[in-house]
Amino acid sequence: MEKRATIKEVAEKAGVSKATVSYVLNNTKKVSESTKERVLQAARELQYAPDFTAVSLTKKKSRxxxxxxxxxxxxxxxxxxxxxxxxxxxxxxxxxxxxxxxxxxxxxxxxxxxxxxxxxxxxxxxxxxxxxxxxxxxxxxxxxxxxxxxxxxxxxxxxxxxxxxxDDEKGGWLAADHLISNGHDKIVFLSVDLDNPVEKERFQGCKRALKEAGLPPPAVMKAEDIHSFESGYEAGRQLFKEKKYTAVISGSDTTALGIIRAVHDGGGKTPEDLSVIGFDDLRLSRYVIPSLTTIRQHIxxxxxxxxxxxxxxxxxxxxxxxxxxxxxxxxxxxxxx
Missing domain, CATH: 3.40.50.2300 (Response regulator)
Incomplete structure (x- = not known):
């Protein structure tokens, strides 16, 4: 293993003191341009890298x-x-x-x-x-x-x-309003945990859109475990089998993609058999088939x-x-x- 260059070696190569090297590298005191360039050139040639542990102890900042x-x-x-x-x-x-x-x-x-x-x-x-x-x-x-x-x-x-x-509440409203405008009135909200403040806000937005349209609140379906492809897939299997709803609003793109796959594997089609809307706009959501309608939250x-x-x-x-x-x-x- 090659030995690391020290600040002393940089100083010797540049023909300056160790303090001057420190001033240049930490930009703490004014040093002439010619001296600054000699120090930086010596540091580059020696491939000098500061010891950040020592720096953090001295400055009481770890970066x-x-x-x-x-x-x-x-x-x-x-x-x-x-x-x-x-x-x-x-x-x-x-x-x-x-x-x-x-x-x-x-x-x-x-x-x-x-x-x-x-x-x-x-x-x-x-x-x-x-x-x-x-x-x-x-x-x-x-x-x-x-x-x-x-x-x-x-x-x-x-x-x-x-x-x-x-604005999670607005996101929930936008999702539900989009489905309502497309003729859906049997809508289910898929949630991992409605006690989670984020999911609660999104659900409140869905309820508001349905109320404004003169419709009853959306049904709630509990997804298993966490926002994952698997939990979405299991929910999708159940939704496709029961055929009680025409559309589902998922709390994440990840679970929404699992739902779409489950409908496909069950012999159905999205959106013909079940409209699916996600939340996040992950990069992969635009490349799946069918591409995912979603709420973009500018991650x-x-x-x-x-x-x-x-x-x-x-x-x-x-x-x-x-x-x-x-x-x-x-x-x-x-x-x-």
């Missing part, structure tokens, strides 16, 4: 952001594999963080005390929470005074942190906004909550009744 995801069966693997919403979100967070000279670290933590240990051990400068933010975790984080930004949270105790949410924009807010909060600025608009994307999986 690390912790991204916390929901845990499924004691791991984040399940949710990352089953729902590419998180992949798209984290891609945007990572890009924005890197552009601001931060790295990210992913974790799924279940117990409030785990957060304190993780933050202190990794010397994290800030946190991004994706999804639910339980009150026990809020109390733990509040006592540590760590900068944080939340994504997809509605709990009342979260108001002390800036959050980036979408990349949400991730970018959240990361930008966190950078500003870590720099001592105040940030306000932000609501991102949604839009209906009509494709092939819904049709007239």
């Amino acid at each position: 690390m952001i912790g991204v916390i995801l929901p845990l499924i069966n004691e791991s984040i693997a399940g949710i990352m594999q089953e729902n590419t919403y998180y992949n798209e979100m984290i891609s945007a967070v990572e890009k924005t963080s890197r552009e601001n000279n931060y790295d990210i670290l992913l974790a799924g933590l279940a117990r409030p005390e785990d957060y304190r240990s993780w933050v202190q051990k990794r010397r994290l400068d800030g946190l991004l929470f994706l999804g639910l933010f339980p009150e026990g975790i809020y109390r733990e984080m509040h006592s540590m005074d760590v900068p944080a930004v939340l994504i997809d949270t509605y709990e009342s105790h979260t108001e002390n942190y800036p959050a980036v949410n979408i 990349e924009k949400k991730g970018t906004l959240a990361a930008e807010k966190l950078v500003r909060v870590m720099e001592g600025q105040e940030e306000q909550p932000e609501m991102v608009d949604v839009e209906l994307i009509v494709r092939e999986s819904t049709g007239k009744r």
Whole structure:
């Protein structure tokens, strides 16, 4: 293994002091352009990389952001594999963080005390929470005074942190209104957990659209486990077998795609036998057959906004909550009744 170059070797090659090298690399003091260029050239030739552990100890900043995801069966693997919403979100967070000279670290933590240990051990400068933010975790984080930004949270105790949410209620309304305008009046809402504030908001939007159309509230079907292809597939098998409904609104694109596959495997067609509408507008949703009608929630924009807010909060600025608009994307999986 090749030995790493040291700051002393860079200084010797550039013909300056170690302090001058530090000034140049950290941009902390004014140095002449000619000296700066000699230092940078020496660093490039020696392939010098700063020891960020040492830097974090000196500056009390690690340039690390912790991204916390929901845990499924004691791991984040399940949710990352089953729902590419998180992949798209984290891609945007990572890009924005890197552009601001931060790295990210992913974790799924279940117990409030785990957060304190993780933050202190990794010397994290800030946190991004994706999804639910339980009150026990809020109390733990509040006592540590760590900068944080939340994504997809509605709990009342979260108001002390800036959050980036979408208009979930409007999204539910748009989905139901689209189906109603196509003649559907037997609509079912597929939910993993209606106690989840995000799904609850979407369901409320569906109810409002149906009420405005003079129709009864939508039926609710409980999906198994998590938003996954499998849970959507099982729900789709049941829906196609029972034939009680003409359309289904799914809480995610992932479960919607599972429904479409189940209808196909059962010998049916979408949307002729069952109109299906999702929520997210994942990249893959436009490429399946039939392509998925869905509610676009601008995942990349949400991730970018959240990361930008966190950078500003870590720099001592105040940030306000932000609501991102949604839009209906009509494709092939819904049709007239």
